[in-house]
Amino acid sequence: EAQVTQNPRYLITVTGKKLTVTCSQNMNHEYMSWYRQDPGLGLRQIYYSMNVEVTDKGDVPEGYKVSRKEKRNFPLILESPSPNQTSLYFCASSLYGSNQPQHFGDGTRLSIL
Amino acid sequence: AQKITQTQPGMFVQEKEAVTLDCTYDTSDPSYGLFWYKQPSSGEMIFLIYQGSYDQQNATEGRYSLNFQKARKSANLVISASQLGDSAMYFCAMRERTNAGKSTFGDGTTLTVKP
Numbered sequence: 001e002a003q004v005t006q007n008p009r010y011l012i013t014v015t016g017k018k019l020t021v022t023c024s025q026n027m028n029h030e031y032m033s034w035y036r037q038d039p040g041l042g043l044r045q046i047y048y049s050m051n052v053e054v055t056d057k058g059d060v061p062e063g064y065k066v067s068r069k070e071k072r073n074f075p076l077i078l079e080s081p082s083p084n085q086t087s088l089y090f091c092a093s094s095l096y097g098s099n100q101p102q103h104f105g106d107g108t109r110l111s112i113l
Numbered sequence: 114a115q116k117i118t119q120t121q122p123g124m125f126v127q128e129k130e131a132v133t134l135d136c137t138y139d140t141s142d143p144s145y146g147l148f149w150y151k152q153p154s155s156g157e158m159i160f161l162i163y164q165g166s167y168d169q170q171n172a173t174e175g176r177y178s179l180n181f182q183k184a185r186k187s188a189n190l191v192i193s194a195s196q197l198g199d200s201a202m203y204f205c206a207m208r209e210r211t212n213a214g215k216s217t218f219g220d221g222t223t224l225t226v227k228p
Contacts, residue, residue: 031213033214033216035218040122040220041220042117042119042204042218042219042220042221043204043206043218044218045215045217048214048215048216049214050214056214058215059217088156096213096214097146097208097213098144098145098146098165098209098210098213099163099165099208101148101160101163102148102158102160102216103160104150104157104158106157107156107157107158
């Protein structure tokens with residue numbers, strides 16, 4: 001089954017404790033992206049990757065890191081999480097192009113205390 | 114810079130009636146794609162429909178159609194014969210050809226279908 005898999009689905013942690021949210025897709029998509037969703041603000045793009053070893057900043061990259069060492073994986077790293085990063089996070093993938101819809105993971109709900 | 118505006122935070126519709134969800138956009142790229150996604154209360158994001166900027170006809174997918182008015186920069190989603198399962202949040206989104214990596218979403222519209 002074609003899918004984007006995020007882990008964990010839920011995480012409660014404390015300020016400053018490094019965490020990684022994993023994202024993996026099995027559709028051989030070149031493009032992957034991370035978003036955060038906050039009430040009333042829609043989805044805001046954090047980082048995206050157009051291929052292996054190619055990443056670029058979205059609209060809200062501060063406090064986040066990503067890497068794309070393999071085509072299927074695109075982890076999101078919070079090296080020193082803060083409470084303002086409490087949010088619902090989505091990973092997405094697609095073929096590259098302005099006509100390509102994105103396939104989303106089920107989301108990761110992060111709470112930073 | 115690309116921008117998406119959804120001006121209706123919440124909408125109500127009676128079951129079996131049609132409803133239009135508004136989306137306006139701004140871009141300087143003549144080539145772009147517009148998308149609508151549905152997010153039910155369970156949280157997942159579901160792709161509904163796509164419209165390309167050079168498409169001559171409005172897109173349709175089952176009960177979903179897109180009222181695309183390029184000169185007005187609007188891409189409204191029309192849902193016909195609403196069902197209770199259509200109750201969800203709906204997002205309009207855009208990708209430009211010159212940088213298809215950037216993707217911009219609107220703030221969303223919460224649709225409630227009344228029985």
